[in-house]
Amino acid sequence: MVSVIENAHQHKPLLVQAPVRALDPDGVAVVSVGTAAFAISTGILWTAIPQLIAADQLWHLWVAATGTVMGVFGLSFGIFRSRRRKRSGDEPEAETGSVEDLGVDPDRVPDRN
Template identity: 45%
Template sequence: MTPDHDHQLPTLQAPVKALDPHGVQIVGLGTALFAIGTLVCWWQLPALVAADKGWWLSTALVGTGLGVLALIVLLILRHRRLH
């Protein structure tokens, strides 16, 4: 038997609101996780340097900084849309 590839199922969009239409919550969560990662990397920096992974701290710092900037932009946009 061969599968019938010509059969098309109807596409329906569920009438569900987006959980966070502005993206503030998910960006905030990601920023918080990067900030925690920055603290852990800073705390474990000697071990990271010994394992030649000292760049992880820089990566976590950049992720935190970009997250903070994104949060600022998203909060400004959300404020403008609501007012």
């Protein structure tokens, strides 16, 4: 029988979280693309209102319009958050490529060989 003390060597995890910072922590880019897609869809569906009414599918227009409105609210919140982060000086610094700069224990990062 093997006791816990005899098997106390350092284990390396099989999967390790990659030491990568978020590209857009406030989500402004993603929300703006989604809002633009919904706005374009709303415009296209607006021109097809007679066909949508005839097919009893007018709800497509309301879904697109709701997505546009929600996207505008989300975009304004993201811009507000981004500006607040820049004012407080909490903006992440530029990447240097070093694992230690990201606050990751270098012993836990697997070798690339």
